[in-house]
Amino acid sequence: MVLWLVAFAALSVVLAILLHVTQRKVALAERRLQNAAAGLEHLQGSFERFAPREVVERIIEDGQATDADKREVTVLFADIKGFTTMTEALDPAVVVQVLNGYFAAMSRVLVANNGHVSKFIGDGILALFGAPLPNPWQTNDAVRAALGMRDALAGYNRKLVARGLATIEMGVGIHRGLVVSGVIGTMELMEYTAIGATVNLASRVEGLTRRHDVDILITQEVRSTIDPRFRVTEMPPGRVKGVAMPVVTYGVEGLDENGAGTSSVEANP
Amino acid sequence: MRSAVTRNAATAPLLEEIEIAEPVLSPHEDKELAAKIRKKIGSLPTSAPYLMRLPWLARALFLLETSTRGIPVELGELVKLVVSQDNSCRYCYGMQRFMLRAVGYGQARVRELERDLYMTGMDTRERLALDFARKISRANPRPGEGEIEALHRAGYDDLAVAELAYVAAFTCFMNRVATAFSLPPESIEQLSERWFFPLLRPLMRMKMRAGARSAPTALPADLDGPWAELILKLEGSPCAPALAQLIDDALASDVLPRRAKLVVFAVVARTIGCMRMGPLVEGMLLDEGLTREGLAGILAHLSSPELTPLEAELVPFARETVRYRYDAIQSRTREFARGHTPEETLEAIGIAALANALTRLSILLEHC
Numbered sequence: 001m002v003l004w005l006v007a008f009a010a011l012s013v014v015l016a017i018l019l020h021v022t023q024r025k026v027a028l029a030e031r032r033l034q035n036a037a038a039g040l041e042h043l044q045g046s047f048e049r050f051a052p053r054e055v056v057e058r059i060i061e062d063g064q065a066t067d068a069d070k071r072e073v074t075v076l077f078a079d080i081k082g083f084t085t086m087t088e089a090l091d092p093a094v095v096v097q098v099l100n101g102y103f104a105a106m107s108r109v110l111v112a113n114n115g116h117v118s119k120f121i122g123d124g125i126l127a128l129f130g131a132p133l134p135n136p137w138q139t140n141d142a143v144r145a146a147l148g149m150r151d152a153l154a155g156y157n158r159k160l161v162a163r164g165l166a167t168i169e170m171g172v173g174i175h176r177g178l179v180v181s182g183v184i185g186t187m188e189l190m191e192y193t194a195i196g197a198t199v200n201l202a203s204r205v206e207g208l209t210r211r212h213d214v215d216i217l218i219t220q221e222v223r224s225t226i227d228p229r230f231r232v233t234e235m236p237p238g239r240v241k242g243v244a245m246p247v248v249t250y251g252v253e254g255l256d257e258n259g260a261g262t263s264s265v266e267a268n269p
Numbered sequence: 270m271r272s273a274v275t276r277n278a279a280t281a282p283l284l285e286e287i288e289i290a291e292p293v294l295s296p297h298e299d300k301e302l303a304a305k306i307r308k309k310i311g312s313l314p315t316s317a318p319y320l321m322r323l324p325w326l327a328r329a330l331f332l333l334e335t336s337t338r339g340i341p342v343e344l345g346e347l348v349k350l351v352v353s354q355d356n357s358c359r360y361c362y363g364m365q366r367f368m369l370r371a372v373g374y375g376q377a378r379v380r381e382l383e384r385d386l387y388m389t390g391m392d393t394r395e396r397l398a399l400d401f402a403r404k405i406s407r408a409n410p411r412p413g414e415g416e417i418e419a420l421h422r423a424g425y426d427d428l429a430v431a432e433l434a435y436v437a438a439f440t441c442f443m444n445r446v447a448t449a450f451s452l453p454p455e456s457i458e459q460l461s462e463r464w465f466f467p468l469l470r471p472l473m474r475m476k477m478r479a480g481a482r483s484a485p486t487a488l489p490a491d492l493d494g495p496w497a498e499l500i501l502k503l504e505g506s507p508c509a510p511a512l513a514q515l516i517d518d519a520l521a522s523d524v525l526p527r528r529a530k531l532v533v534f535a536v537v538a539r540t541i542g543c544m545r546m547g548p549l550v551e552g553m554l555l556d557e558g559l560t561r562e563g564l565a566g567i568l569a570h571l572s573s574p575e576l577t578p579l580e581a582e583l584v585p586f587a588r589e590t591v592r593y594r595y596d597a598i599q600s601r602t603r604e605f606a607r608g609h610t611p612e613e614t615l616e617a618i619g620i621a622a623l624a625n626a627l628t629r630l631s632i633l634l635e636h637c
Contacts (some may be wrong), residue, residue: 227570
């Protein structure tokens with residue numbers, strides 16, 4: 001009897017020790033899992049800045065970004081005129097500060113006008129209207145955004161002058177058409193963006209701003225769908241790389257908020 | 270392959286991560302309405318006085334029936350939690366956490382559901398319902414025939430599908446009102462932390478289930494008008510007469526002109542791309558005196574010389590309420606409040622919130 005009791009007691013002690021050790025291991029595993037979860041959630045939150053929430057969720061669910069679609073989108077390209085020359089004269093830290101301040105100011109305007117800032121390319125900005133979220137007023141939003149960027153740049157330039165720095169000039173090109181949109185890249189580096197001839201033409205149109213000496217140019221496809229209260233000036237057709245026919249563009253002067261909406265296109269003399 | 274550590278809705282915030290802003294309007298008590306609310310709920314919610322200047326809106330949030338017959342009470346409360354968390358509505362999210370505790374969920378379980386809905390041992394049937402509810406809420410795109418067929422195959426009948434859509438859409442309504450006005454969190458949220466809560470919980474659960482069983486389902490005999498077809502999709506549910514009452518109250522109120530409210534509806538429907546609600550409301554706008562040209566201008570460019578100054582102000586306001594950016598909704602509301610009476614501000618938000626709910630609910634007309 002005594003032997004049984006001793007054996008039972010010994011077994012209980014061993015089981016208690018095993019239980020304690022197991023509980024500690026489980027607690028350690030749970031802490032590690034929580035840390036991993038927190039880390040992953042932080043990454044998810046960071047990634048949401050580059051891709052829409054629904055896209056992030058599908059990537060997590062499927063393990064890869066698979067969905068893409070073809071849709072009509074308005075593409076806005078913005079670029080700083082003469083920035084490369086400017087960078088040669090400035091300390092690198094100042095260049096980065098100036099550029100980041102410019103990006104922040106322009107991004108605020110783009111987002112406030114329902115644009116999706118797809119990427120920064122050097123000193124350029126590519127923004128999409130109508131993707132990832134559909135937008136029945138995408139061209140109006142894009143042109144309003146461009147006008148807003150003009151005003152925001154004026155404000156930013158005043159700050160640069162106050163710091164003894166040179167002002168920035170910007171060119172904006174806007175075009176509307178079909179694109180392939182989706183998450184492009186690898187798991188290490190990906191972004192939600194659009195590709196296709198529409199994107200290329202928007203970039204070329206931005207380049208035309210230097211030739212026509214204006215800051216905002218839109219194509220006929222944009223002109224035909226925007227609010228007639230926007231005041232635009234027709235530019236001479238211009239040849240651009242990759243497009244067979246000369247491209248007709250319009251410089252955007254402004255918006256008559258209280259206008260009756262008569263078509264106000266002036267031909268460039 | 271799903272990661273073991275994904276967050277519910279990937280990036281939906283937890284309750285403690287959502288900022289609490291100052292309420293937009295000051296409180297105002299309507300004694301008669303307060304008495305009715307106390308009678309139904311048992312006490313006067315902290316947030317009620319902030320909405321009482323507009324009785325129909327206060328009634329919608331605190332007195333409107335949301336009991337269901339086709340889906341269990343627990344699933345309805347889960348839908349409300351998922352949608353409220355997804356929309357980062359601090360007020361509704363906090364209340365829904367409490368409601369889930371009230372219907373029997375333990376604290377740890379609620380936490381699990383918040384952090385990773387799909388890793389909590391939820392069955393496929395429930396998961397389908399919650400996915401459907403989230404799609405209704407996000408409307409990007411809204412659920413289609415495929416999602417509804419999947420629900421039918423999982424055993425949800427027409428009434429259950431309609432009620433799932435209603436609960437999700439009505440939660441969107443509440444989220445927008447609560448967020449726009451920055452309604453303060455309810456003190457009752459803390460009740461679930463008290464030692465005596467486990468004793469109260471069975472009583473609360475019984476009351477909720479009894480309420481669901483006894484809630485009236487009869488529709489008015491003379492139900493007619495442009496919304497009748499939508500309301501009839503919920504026939505047999507207590508949600509149907511509730512929805513009919515809400516629409517009547519909202520459109521009958523004379524704080525904002527009827528046409529201005531319909532402009533809000535038209536903008537919301539167009540933003541979401543609803544092929545049923547859009548034409549319905551556009552027809553009503555023509556009946557209210559807008560010309561076809563004026564309507565075309567609003568739909569194409571969100572502007573028209575025929576818009577009154579109030580309508581012109583409501584147009585961008587309505588658009589901002591569709592995609593849930595709570596900081597943008599709050600700042601638009603504050604801006605509107607600066608130039609209008611509290612009643613007008615309450616009604617503008619109430620109508621925009623209702624437009625969002627009805628447009629989302631109208632998938633029942635498209636696919637059911």
